[in-house]
Amino acid sequence: MFAKRMTNIQESFIREILKVTQQPDMISFAGGLPNPKFFPVEAISIASDKVLQEHGYEALQYSTTDGYRPLREYIAQRYADRYDLTVSADEILITNGSQQGLDLLGKLFLNPADKLLLEQPSYLGAIQAFSFYEPQFIAIPLLEDGLNIEVLTQAVKQHQPKLSYIIPNFQNPTGATYSLEKRQQIADLLIQHGGLLIEDNPYGELIFEGEPLSPLRTYLGEQGIMLGTFSKIIAPSFRLGWVCANRKIIAKLTIAKQAADLHTNYLAQRIIYQYLQDNNLDAHLAVIKEAYQHQRDVMLGMIKQHFPAEVSYIKPTGGMFIWAALPSGYSAQAMLQQAIQENVVFVPGHPFFVPDGGENCMRLSFSNTSPADVETGIQRLGAVMTRFLQDDVVYF
Amino acid sequence: MFAKRMTNIQESFIREILKVTQQPDMISFAGGLPNPKFFPVEAISIASDKVLQEHGYEALQYSTTDGYRPLREYIAQRYADRYDLTVSADEILITNGSQQGLDLLGKLFLNPADKLLLEQPSYLGAIQAFSFYEPQFIAIPLLEDGLNIEVLTQAVKQHQPKLSYIIPNFQNPTGATYSLEKRQQIADLLIQHGGLLIEDNPYGELIFEGEPLSPLRTYLGEQGIMLGTFSKIIAPSFRLGWVCANRKIIAKLTIAKQAADLHTNYLAQRIIYQYLQDNNLDAHLAVIKEAYQHQRDVMLGMIKQHFPAEVSYIKPTGGMFIWAALPSGYSAQAMLQQAIQENVVFVPGHPFFVPDGGENCMRLSFSNTSPADVETGIQRLGAVMTRFLQDDVVYF
Numbered sequence: 001m002f003a004k005r006m007t008n009i010q011e012s013f014i015r016e017i018l019k020v021t022q023q024p025d026m027i028s029f030a031g032g033l034p035n036p037k038f039f040p041v042e043a044i045s046i047a048s049d050k051v052l053q054e055h056g057y058e059a060l061q062y063s064t065t066d067g068y069r070p071l072r073e074y075i076a077q078r079y080a081d082r083y084d085l086t087v088s089a090d091e092i093l094i095t096n097g098s099q100q101g102l103d104l105l106g107k108l109f110l111n112p113a114d115k116l117l118l119e120q121p122s123y124l125g126a127i128q129a130f131s132f133y134e135p136q137f138i139a140i141p142l143l144e145d146g147l148n149i150e151v152l153t154q155a156v157k158q159h160q161p162k163l164s165y166i167i168p169n170f171q172n173p174t175g176a177t178y179s180l181e182k183r184q185q186i187a188d189l190l191i192q193h194g195g196l197l198i199e200d201n202p203y204g205e206l207i208f209e210g211e212p213l214s215p216l217r218t219y220l221g222e223q224g225i226m227l228g229t230f231s232k233i234i235a236p237s238f239r240l241g242w243v244c245a246n247r248k249i250i251a252k253l254t255i256a257k258q259a260a261d262l263h264t265n266y267l268a269q270r271i272i273y274q275y276l277q278d279n280n281l282d283a284h285l286a287v288i289k290e291a292y293q294h295q296r297d298v299m300l301g302m303i304k305q306h307f308p309a310e311v312s313y314i315k316p317t318g319g320m321f322i323w324a325a326l327p328s329g330y331s332a333q334a335m336l337q338q339a340i341q342e343n344v345v346f347v348p349g350h351p352f353f354v355p356d357g358g359e360n361c362m363r364l365s366f367s368n369t370s371p372a373d374v375e376t377g378i379q380r381l382g383a384v385m386t387r388f389l390q391d392d393v394v395y396f
Numbered sequence: 397m398f399a400k401r402m403t404n405i406q407e408s409f410i411r412e413i414l415k416v417t418q419q420p421d422m423i424s425f426a427g428g429l430p431n432p433k434f435f436p437v438e439a440i441s442i443a444s445d446k447v448l449q450e451h452g453y454e455a456l457q458y459s460t461t462d463g464y465r466p467l468r469e470y471i472a473q474r475y476a477d478r479y480d481l482t483v484s485a486d487e488i489l490i491t492n493g494s495q496q497g498l499d500l501l502g503k504l505f506l507n508p509a510d511k512l513l514l515e516q517p518s519y520l521g522a523i524q525a526f527s528f529y530e531p532q533f534i535a536i537p538l539l540e541d542g543l544n545i546e547v548l549t550q551a552v553k554q555h556q557p558k559l560s561y562i563i564p565n566f567q568n569p570t571g572a573t574y575s576l577e578k579r580q581q582i583a584d585l586l587i588q589h590g591g592l593l594i595e596d597n598p599y600g601e602l603i604f605e606g607e608p609l610s611p612l613r614t615y616l617g618e619q620g621i622m623l624g625t626f627s628k629i630i631a632p633s634f635r636l637g638w639v640c641a642n643r644k645i646i647a648k649l650t651i652a653k654q655a656a657d658l659h660t661n662y663l664a665q666r667i668i669y670q671y672l673q674d675n676n677l678d679a680h681l682a683v684i685k686e687a688y689q690h691q692r693d694v695m696l697g698m699i700k701q702h703f704p705a706e707v708s709y710i711k712p713t714g715g716m717f718i719w720a721a722l723p724s725g726y727s728a729q730a731m732l733q734q735a736i737q738e739n740v741v742f743v744p745g746h747p748f749f750v751p752d753g754g755e756n757c758m759r760l761s762f763s764n765t766s767p768a769d770v771e772t773g774i775q776r777l778g779a780v781m782t783r784f785l786q787d788d789v790v791y792f
Contacts, residue, residue: 001505001558002504002505002648003503003504003505003506003507003510003529004507005503005507006504006648006652009651009652009655010651011650011651011654031458033457033458034457036453036454036456036457037453039452039453039456039457041448041452041453041456042452044448044452044456045444045445045448045449045452048441048444048445048448049441049444049445052437052440052441052444053441056435056437056440056441057432057433057435057437058432059633060432060435060437060440060631060632060633060634061429061430061432061435061631061632061633062427062429062627062632062633063633095657096492096657096660096661097657097658099655099656099657099658100656100657103655103656103657107399107401107528108398108399108402109397109398109399110399111399111400111401114399125654125655125658128654128655129655129656131655132503132652132655133399162397231458235456235457235663236456236457236458237455237456237457237458237459237661237662237663238456238661238663239657239658239659239660239661239662252398252402254407255405255406255407256402256405256528258407258521258524259405259495259499259521259524259525259527259528260495260496260499260525260656261491261492261493261495261496261499261635262493262495262521262635263635264492264635265492265633265634265635265661265664266633266635267631267633267634267664268661268663268664
């Protein structure tokens with residue numbers, strides 16, 4: 001009954017885990033959720049009132065597919081201010097979260113069996129969105145400072161991928177951030193061999209240390225496509241994200257979006273814009289970053305104290321995630337069952353790998369857990385791990 | 397560079413016309429827009445405040461893909477109250493307007509060259525959404541009381557379409573409504589031959605005369621898929637619609653939606669639900685219906701008075717549209733250019749036809765034009781028409 005493209009599609013494993021997290025006393029490092037404590041509820045309420053009182057009849061009507069022009073100009077200006085990157089509002093399409101950007105880009109570019117290059121591991125939602133268009137995934141190992149350049153170079157030469165997809169800042173799931181050198185190397189390679197690069201950047205504003213590094217688009221020009229979102233910096237429920245790409249791509253994407261849902265919730269666009277006009281986003285971000293950084297520090301400290309020495313992990317300099325690896329041969333998925341018994345959960349690494357891998361890995365989110373719960377949760381997890389690694393069972 | 401599916405995709409012609417409607421003194425019968433005068437701005441503002449004050453932190457967080465459960469229960473209850481039709485909230489998926497339902501259904505069911513049966517003429521946005529999945533369209537002539545049953549019967553036997561798509565109430569673009577007899581005949585035919593029927597119902601609540609007729613789903617059971625929306629009864633900017641289908645389909649659609657945009661704006665779902673709790677929707681609808689009915693009556697009266705006798709049209713019993721036809725051989729598209737000179741616009745019929753047809757037809761929307769402007773606009777259009785038909789040029 002269903003289309004062929006549905007054959008290999010499965011429900012997100014993470015959403016399954018999230019059901020367990022509802023249990024009382026469960027400490028969850030599973031969800032990639034921002035901490036609601038920092039949602040600007042009062043300021044959003046004021047912005048909402050203002051928009052409805054001053055522009056209510058217009059704000060409730062149908063609107064244009066490309067999105068509210070002043071919001072697109074704000075986004076363009078932020079690229080200029082933050083990254084010294086000049087883009088036009090015409091190069092920005094407002095989407096239902098950056099997730100919709102992934103879907104629309106897949107729809108626009110991917111024929112079945114087209115080559116799509118991505119990080120190993122990569123964002124689960126991207127793998128899922130692209131899978132509907134049945135590409136051939138070319139997965140390149142991700143190191144702490146970005147893609148493995150040797151493997152990438154060979155793959156680009158061999159496969160000439162039409163599209164590449166990366167998350168250069170505080171990657172999901174690994175927390176890894178690309179060095180400036182790797183950004184330039186990757187851009188050089190793609191300029192030489194052609195192909196478009198999608199750089200997804202949901203976490204870039206959540207930087208704890210140092211200065212933000214240039215997007216690859218800086219070097220790539222029209223070969224670069226950027227995705228962004230307000231989900232992690234204001235609130236996710238609005239589903240407000242964007243695609244920034246050259247005008248030709250945006251024109252086609254706009255047609256695809258028109259067919260997909262006519263336009264993004266316009267009242268939400270007006271409210272977020274009003275919020276951005278009346279509030280200091282950087283001051284708001286400073287509060288979030290300080291809290292997340294503290295939670296990261298607590299988690300790293302507890303990991304050092306309670307995880308067995310043979311468990312490795314990446315120290316992120318921003319974002320929401322720490323990536324840890326059991327010694328090779330131990331299954332994080334198997335360990336998860338024991339962790340649930342002890343009221344602590346994480347996401348096993350396996351679903352982030354295409355076609356497979358990462359069985360010994362796990363993603364730990366620190367963004368939505370209080371420092372006290374981080375302490376308790378990592379203690380529990382460390383105890384589970386110690387016991388688990390003492391077993392003689394090797395799983396694969 | 398682009399995927400093969402993009403080859404035959406074009407921007408909506410209607411959106412192009414809408415640009416002209418911005419000109420001063422232009423009277424537009426082109427857009428399918430609800431009248432913003434009736435948007436419940438104050439009540440939405442109160443609902444928004446209440447949700448943010450009472451549930452702000454939750455309402456701004458990520459949410460489930462299927463949608464806010466109480467809103468889904470409300471929709472199920474309305475099917476029971478209005479059509480005596482029992483559906484479960486589990487059979488309802490909240491989407492970004494019913495337009496997203498069309499896209500997700502295309503994604504779920506359509507392989508390239510699969511047979512998709514639809515009305516001739518049909519909703520432009522549906523043609524556009526489905527076109528991305530490259531089906532073979534089987535277009536069945538739509539009469540004033542529904543599809544031509546003889547042609548339909550033959551087409552179903554010959555093509556065994558996997559999917560059929562109709563708008564049984566106050567259809568877009570024709571305003572036609574299916575008789576109860578045709579509903580039963582079509583359902584019988586599909587029960588006999590198999591295949592799913594999507595019945596889109598954006599205008600069903602805008603009924604001016606008589607009692608609402610049963611959805612085809614009443615007879616079709618699990619072969620029936622219903623689309624609905626709050627766009628025409630509350631406000632379109634929220635992009636809140638739904639798909640109602642059997643659980644197996646909803647489960648797969650939910651996975652497709654998760655990949656497409658994770659979930660629909662959750663704050664919007666909470667606000668609309670709060671609005672529905674605190675206000676009387678039927679009283680609100682009574683006001684809209686009275687106004688639209690009056691505008692329809694004025695338009696029909698002016699058409700009778702000012703259109704040449706050889707121009708035919710359908711009298712709708714609800715909704716937003718009147719469909720008119722010049723004598724065969726005259727091009728409404730060509731006439732539109734002259735109408736624009738006289739500051740009145742409509743949508744020519746051609747784009748609603750797959751693969752082509754309707755060159756002499758036009759859609760006139762009465763929902764978003766004041767009675768005074770309806771009078772002036774139809775006078776202008778009648779004069780243009782009279783002059784146009786006196787020319788000897790026959791266009792096709």
